[in-house]
Amino acid sequence: MSIPFNKKYKLERSENFDDFLKELGVNYLIRKMAGSTTSTVELVKEGDNDYSFNTTSTFRSQSIKFQPGVEFTEKRMDGQEIPCVITFDENKMIQEQKGDKIVTLIREFTDEELFLTCKVGNVEAKRWFKAC
Template sequence: MVDKFVGTWKMVTSDNFDDYMKAIGVGFATRQVGNRTKPNLIVAMDEQGTVSMKSQSTFKTTEIKFKLNEPFEETTADDRKTTTVVSLENGKLVQKQSWDGKETNIEREIADGKLVAKCRMGDVVAVRTYVKEA
């Protein structure tokens, strides 16, 4: 099921991301950079079922490697230390990050050939859309 996410995805739109970053506690300077950055998302999976997701931009490159439904420690692009679990729910890749008693979800799905990432923190939702590179 993860197969449909595998590939290199280029960000084309980002809506409400500043409000989302504010909601998770990202400082002003980092938000300014985050709002201007359009990272590529590179998703791969090996024979053992380990998935890697790399967010690559001129500002910063971060990568996480995980197996579905297995918690792992993640250091996010804004340097939060989270306990993260990624699962497959109704064809969506759902990433749940927990830190300091808070939780945020990033829900990724393929819709109309695009990868749509919905970042949720409480009632704040940011939507980032990617197209697959040939």
């Protein structure tokens, strides 16, 4: 299966997300706001090899523009700028952030759902999104 582009997914639930943010060093107040915020995400194909991944929430919105396999500087939701690489593997979008700690975000797309696995150190969080 390939990735369905230009489709929006809304966050339904999370597991262990607070521990993931804590491992990243995110302060308590921001962790609580992030954990209670519902976000909508969309992967958009902009051209032959140009993409954007858009996140919209009541807390903050962000658009990441990238080319698969090409390192770029990402400004994370916490404001930190870090080197990042995004690749595709069948229906998965794999994002590696190379800040103080290596963070891996694996997004697995279907027509109806998006499943996100967030890894940093020995901590793993899971987030489930539904197509909207």
